[in-house]
Amino acid sequence: MIALLLPAALAAPLDLVLGGADAGTYAARAQVGFPWTGASAQVGVGKGWALRADYETASFARHQPALGVGYRWLDRRWRITGEAMAGWVYQPGTLAQSGPSGELRIRAGRTGRVVPIVNLGMQGILPLTRTVVISDGGEERSLSADTGLTLTGGLGVAVPIGARLAAEAGLDLDWVDVPTISIPGAYVAISVAGGER
């Protein structure tokens, strides 16, 4: 699961490391890892708020696009931010599931030359099942929804490279589709920031 967007303002790239954004800034991030690979983009809209878009895939077999907002709550030596996302989960194959999803995330980190990051979140899914019963009486269609829960979490470290770039590495500790056992993952990511505050 994408652990973090690393936007960076022109003069102070770590100002936005932990989500949220100032008006006039934007950032993009790409992550590769096992099992999660993905990309994110974020635009600051002012007063700590940001609009963001995520796409992430687990082993290219589970796909999760999402749109949402981020907000920076605390901005001192430690920074705490939160995000609310709405999207879709699409997972074909033997354990196929597809349906809308919603996710809440919170993350914290300490600013500096090396930025440790911790994030926690919770994602709910409503996998939809379409059933078609064909009988002598005709065709009957129905739509039902199940529920699914994923608990997200991760630990990472980000390092700014100049004014517009940041590199990041970390562990994904998601518990996907509780109670299915999940194996921890790992990732590396790079972020590009731009705009002016």
Place this chain on the structure above:
Amino acid sequence: MLLFLLACSEPPEPGVLYDGQRLPVVDMHLHSGDWEGVPSGTQSFIARNFPFPFNLDPETTAKSTLSAEGIVEQLDIAAISHGVVFAVYAPRSVGVASNETISAQVAEAPGRLWGLASLPIESWETGEEAALAQLEAALQEPGMVGIKLAHTHMHQRMDDPDYYSIYALAAAQGAPLYLHTGSSPFPGTQPDPAYTDPRYLEEAIALHPDADFILGHACYDFINEDTLDLDSCVDLARRYPNVYIEISALGSSSSDARAEDYPVVLDRLRSEGLTERVIYGSDGPQRPGFLLAYLERTVSVMEEVGYTDAEARAVLSDNFTALFGLDAVTL
């Protein structure tokens, strides 16, 4: 990542440490076969037992553990000397792993694997003779040492005399019979007691004293997760010298999450004086690392309920080799 490291490391010293002694191990219950031969409902059931993200591509995960190479790799990780893979003909539940598939796998690892043959019973009224001939031919293949049946998976009543010809063939061939007993968690199985409770086998056992019957899973009820039918196993093993009890799967973390039933079963078998009839198996490979995990849990429970070194050795390898007429495994 742990599995990756396990796979990259040198195989451990063979055997398992028990009370300071290293004992050889034979895992008499392993599955193989083709993913394509498994019904879709059972594929889903299997996939749900794989951890994320391996459950996203269960076919690849299954193939990596169902091949002869994959099974031997899992045996190596668990330091188990030999494994026994089962042919299965249960198209309405768990699928098909043909005799040809199993004998080919045994041939790929002749020093490590033995096989149990089986037979299709879907057209028994018209195809009995051909099926028995197929079974007999499979038993002539190198390393094919016994017969596997699963009445609940195959929809075959335990007390149906129509199938007694299988037991007669087993006796004539000197091939022990492994029978799934107790209910099964898989979709498409037949859960009625006549298919799961070995009390219904008594007539067959009594009529075929030269056939050896191994009651798989110690009659564990995998649906309700209880040991009520253990009485049937114990009763039959006490009264018939040709009855053995195998202890796979019931002690796994998914079947016995509270870790309460496995100690009850192993303690009961020991207190009933049946340790010379108990045979170890895991019901793997299931998922990478399962063989090691099940062996560790079994050894831990044996120690907990007081099995001696000799009793542990008997259960883990000697009872199997003696029953199947094989040389005792040494380390």
